[in-house]
Amino acid sequence: MANFYTDSPELKHYLNHPLMKRIVELRERDFAEKDQYPYAPQDHEDAMDNYDKVLEIIGEICGDIIAANAEGVDHEGPVCENGRVRYASGTDINMDACRKAGLMGMAMPRRFGGLNFPSVPYMIAADMVSRADAGFENLWALQDCAETIYEFGSEEQKQHYISRVCAGETMSMDLTEPDAGSDLQSVQLKATYSEADGCWYLNGVKRFITNGDSDIHLVLARSEEGTRDGRGLSMFIYDKRNGGVTVRRIENKMGIKGSPTCELVYKNAKAELCGERRLGLIKYVMALMNGARLGIAAQAVGISQAAYEEALSYARDRRQFGKAIIEMAPVAEMISNIKAKLDAARTILYQTSRYVDIYKALDDISKERKLTPEERKEQKYYAKMADAFTPLSKGLGSEFCNQNAYDCIQVHGGSGFMKDYACERIYRDARITSIYEGTTQLQVVAAIRYATSGFYANAMKEFAQWEVSSEMAPLKARLDAMAARYEEAVATVTSHESQELIDLTARRLVEMAGYIIMGYLLLQDATANAELFATSANVFVRWAEAEVDKHAGYISRINPDEMAFFRRY
C-alpha cells in the first residue's frame, strides 16, 4: 500500500514552485475553459489542487500496481508472436490501470480528451512511473508522440489521432534503422506516393523501435527519391488498423525488458503525411528531441529514486559487526551521495520543465494571436534556457542515475550481485538512460556551445543573485568560487582557439557547469525547505566542489600539443 507521491514530499515541493503561477495562467489561457469542461480548473488554486490530487492517484497506481508488477514483467518480458507483440501479463495490468485512471494524453488539450496538464506535473508522473518500473515508463510516456501530431499535424489528424491516444491507444516513434542510429540523416525507409490511391506507402525496415507494435506510429521515411541527406525525409503517421507492418523480432536487452524493442518490416504500409514534406528530420524530429530527452531525464531521476530507496532500506536492515551497516561511514557516504545526486538531478529536471512549460505555452498561444513584445521576449528567454538546460538534465541526470544504481549494488555487497534483490534490475534498467535519445556524448555536443558562449556562466550569475537562507550562505560562497573557477577553465580552453581541444574538454566543462547550476538550484530548494533539502545541498556542493577542482586542474594543465595522445587509436 505504497503511494509514490505522498511518500516523496520532494515531489510536492517541485510542484509548488512560484513559477507555476505563470505556467498555469498561460496553459489555461486565464481559465477560459472553466465553464466548458466540468474538469477544467476555475482558478490557479483549483488547477494546483487538480495536479496534486491526480498525482496522488498516479502515486498510488505506481506504488500498488506498477511497482508490484515490475519484477514479474522483467522476468516474463514481451514476446513476438505471428508478427505481433504480446506484452508481459503485468504490463497489460499496468496499462489497464493507466487507461482506467485516464492517464493517457495527460498533456494534450481538453478538446481532444486530454487533461491539459503542464510539463511539470507530467514529469512528476513520469518520475514516479520510472521509479516503479522504468521499462513501463517507456510504454506509458510514448503518449508524448501525440505532441508531434499536435504541433505539426492537420486539424483532421489531431481530431482523429490525438483523441484516440487520450482514450488509451499507444504510440511509437519509428526513427532508427539498422544503418541509421545516432545519424538519422541516413534513414532509408521508402515512402512512395500513389496518385491512383491518393496516399503514401511505406516500404523498408526499422530497428530498435520502442513499443514497435503500437496502435499509432510516427514514421520517419525518405519521401524524396534520389536524396541522401536529412532534407529528403518526411514524417508519416501509420495506423495499425490499416495493416502493413509486422514485428520481425524483439531485441533481447540488458534492461527495461518489459518495453518491447522491435525490428519492424514495412510492406506497402499505407500512411499519411504529417506536416510538410522534407521537414521530417530537420524540423519535426529536431523540435521533439528535447522533449524526449527531458522524458529520459525524468526516467533517470525515477530510477535514481528507486536505487536510493533500495540502498537505504538494505543499509538500515543489514547488520554486520553488531550494527546496521548504515552506521558505518563508507556506507553512509554512499547513501548520502545517492540522495544528493538524486536531488540535484531532480531539481534541474523540474527547473527545465518549467522553462519548457512557459516557452511552449507561449508558442502555442502565438498560433492563436500575436504575442506582445514582452511575451516574445519571455518566450525567447525561456526557450533558450530550456534548450541549454535539457542536455544538462538528460546527460548529467542519466550519469547520476548510473552512478546511483552502481552504488546501490555496492551497498548490498554480495547480495546485490544476486538476482534476489531489486537493485540488479535497477542497475540494468539504469544503463540505457545515458545511451538512448542521444548518448551523454551527444548531450555534451548539444551543451558545449552554451559553455563556450558564456551562456551557462551568465545563468550562474543570474542564480547567484537569488537570496538564500543564512544556513545556505556559506555554500553559496563556495558555489560562487566554483563558478569563477569554471569561467577560468572555459577561458583557458577557448584561448587556444582549437576546436579539437574544445571537443576534448567539452565533457569536463559541461559537467562543471551542470554541477554548479544544480548546486544553485539546490540552495533555493534548501532555502524554501531546509528539512527536505539542506542535507543534500551540503553533500552535493561538497561533492561538486571536488569535481570542479578536478576538472579545473586537468584543464589548467592541458596543452594543445597533447592532442596527439588522443589520436593514436
Added chain:
Amino acid sequence: MNLRIIVLAKQVPDTRNVGKDAMNADGTINRAALPAIFNPEDLNALEQALRLKEQYPGTTVKVLTMGPPRAAEIVREGMFRGTDGGYLLTDRAFAGADTLATSYALSTAIRKMGEYDIIIGGRQAIDGDTAQVGPQVAEKLGLTQITYAEEILKVEDGRITVKRHIDGGVETVEGPLPIVITVNGSAAPCRPRNAKLLMTHKNAVITEWSVADIDGDVAQCGLSGSPTKVKAIQNIVFKAKESKAMGDTDAEIENLIVELVENHTIS
C-alpha cells in the same frame, strides 16, 4: 437493461498499518493515528457494480454509507471511479451502532432510496470483521442473499448468476432480483480513481440524511438500538517466544494437545 445498484460502503480506520499508538488509553481506537480509508472489500464490491454498469448501459450505481460527516468522502471516492453519487447517513443518533442498528439504518435508507435491483457490499469491514451487516440488511428487506461472491457472471431475465468463494473451491449460484450480495476480498481489485472524474467531482456536495430524513426510529438507531455492549478492549501485544522442539511420539503429541486446550488455543 437498466439495473439499479446500491453499493454499501464504509469508511474505516486503516487497521492494516497498526502502530503502537493505534489505541487510546481508554481502549478506543485512536482515529488520528489511523488514516480513514474505503473499506477494502467494499472496493471489491464497487468494482463488481461498476462492471455491471459497463455491461448493461443505463445502469445506475449509488453508494450508501453511514458515518461522521467526513465519510462523505466515501461517496465521492465512488464517483471518482464511476458511480452516480450516493447518500451519507450522518446523525449523532446513528453513532455507536452495532451491526443490528447499522443494518436497521441502512435498510431503512434503502427503502427511502426507492426501487433497486442489487444491493452489494463487501463481506466485512476491517475494523469490526463481523460480516453481519450485509446478511442482516437482506433479512430486514426480506431479500435473497449471496455471500462470499467473487464474480457476477450475468444478469438475465430477473435472475443473477454469481460465482462464490467456498471452502476448497468456488461454486456458481443463481438468485432472483432484487438481491443482496456480499463480496469477498478475493474478487477482482477495484479500478483506480479516474483523473477526470476526480477533477469533476472533487467538490461534489453529498446528500446527507439524518434519522428523521429516512423516517427512522431513533430507538432502533445508534447506541440505543445496539444490544451489543463492549465490555472491555484489551491491547494485545503479540510476542514471539522461543521455539520448542518436540518429538513425534503419540505421548508427546498428546501432551501438546492437552497444553493447547488448557491455554485455550484450541478447544
